Amino acid sequence: MYQFSNIYGNALLVHHLQHAIQQKRISHAYLLLGDDGSGKKLLAHTFAQTLFCEQGGTEPCGICKSCHAYDAGAHPDLILVRPEKKSLGVEEIRTKIIDDVAIKPYRYSYKIYIIEQADTMTPAAQNALLKTLEEPPSYAVFLLLAKQQAAFLETVLSRCISLHLHPLPAQIVASYLQEKKSLSSEQAASYAAYAQGSIGQALTLLEDEAFLQMRQDVLAKLQRIQNTSLAEVLLWAKEWEIYQNDFRFLDVIALWYRDLLFAKRLHDDTLLIQQDLQAALYAHATEDAAVLAHKAIAVQQARTQLTQNANFRLTIEVLLMELKGE
Ligand SMILES: [Zn+2]
Structure with a gap:
């Protein structure tokens, strides 16, 4: 069962939607904007289940017929639209939405459309949908989920309430x-x-064995970089070629030096991001703060170069030399 009270962060959006429900002032179209993993679907489903709930509260009751149907993934008046191919074209929008919306809800006072990856709608598809957004039947609610607002026509945007989901602290x-x-x-x-x-994204990482192993590998090497010969350190660039399509290994390196710098300068445990590495960080925070800062910057430079398609091996070799302090 979905619950607004189970949503972490984005408190203003949650408040906005619950307030709309309480005041019975529901708009016909909402655009929920945010990156992958930002909680767009969760928010859309919580809103939809609440609107359908027979108790009419600001949370789904979880026990009425509607809530049961929703939890079973079989709500008769919920329509999920997601692109079958790379984009949502006119035909798909026409059959799944425009033709369908003329049919009254089966049981409830709303018919709710959750449109995933709505920013993949072609301009033609958006134009086709526009008429429905301009003159929707009283029972229709459209929840468009998207990463980028820029993908939408101005005319479509003007028909939607845009809600931005922000990264959480x-x-x-x-x-x-x-x-x-x-x-x-x-x-x-x-x-x-x-x-x-x-x-x-945190939940994805938790399940990601490869990420855990990568982090362990990279951190273990960084902790012995000062006591390893340059010749051997340079070989790591070849070993790390397995990470060349996954720049998260640079996040691991960057965080390590960021925390070393904080450990060195501030001596305040609460400011360390990698709380699980406190002991190791204090043990390795031996260099000057200026040197550590320089190394942290070198990681960002390597990242910039790699995103511009610099040679992986060379870039990482240079980075490793900087990190070793040669
Ligand atoms: Zn209910």
């Missing part, structure tokens, strides 16, 4: 992981750091 992602996934506070803080404000 790392602290909120961490509390979610502690409360719902029973992670220790140290582990939760580290995962939250890599998840970039997205609970969805």
Whole structure:
């Protein structure tokens, strides 16, 4: 069962939607904007289940017929639209929405359309949908989920209430992981750091064995970089070629030096992002702050070069030399 009270972060949006329900002032079209894993679907489904609920409250009751049908994934008046191919074309929009919306709801006072990846609608598809958005039947509610607002025609945007889902503070992602996934506070803080404000992304990482192994490998090497010969360190660039399509290994390196810098300068445990590495960080924070800062910058430079298609091996060799301090 969906519950607004189970949604972490984005409190203003949650309040906006619950208030609309309470005041019975529901718009016909909402555009929920946010990155992958930002919680668009969760918010859309919570809103839809609440609107359908026979109790008429600001949360789904979980026990009425409508809530049961919703939880079973069989609600008669909920229509899910997701692109079958790369984009949503005119035909798909016509058959799934425009023709369908003329049919009255089967049982409830709303007919709700959740349109995933709505920003893949072609301009022609958007134009086709526009007429429906301009003159929707009283019972129709459209929830468009999208990453980019720029993909929409102005005319479509003007018909929608745009709601932006923001990345969550790392602290909120961490509390979610502690409360719902029973992670220790140290582990939760580290995962939250890599998840970039997205609970969805944190959950993906938790299941991602390859990420865990990569992190372990990279951190183990960074911790012995000063005591390893340059010749051997340069060989890591070849070993790390397995990560060349996954720049998260640069996140791991960047965070390591960021935290070393904080450990060196501030001596405040609470400011460390990788709470699970406290002991290692203090043990390795031996260099000057200026040197550590320089290394952190070198990681960002390597990332920029790689996104511009620089040679992976060469870029990482240069980075490793900088990190070793040669
Ligand atoms: Zn209910």
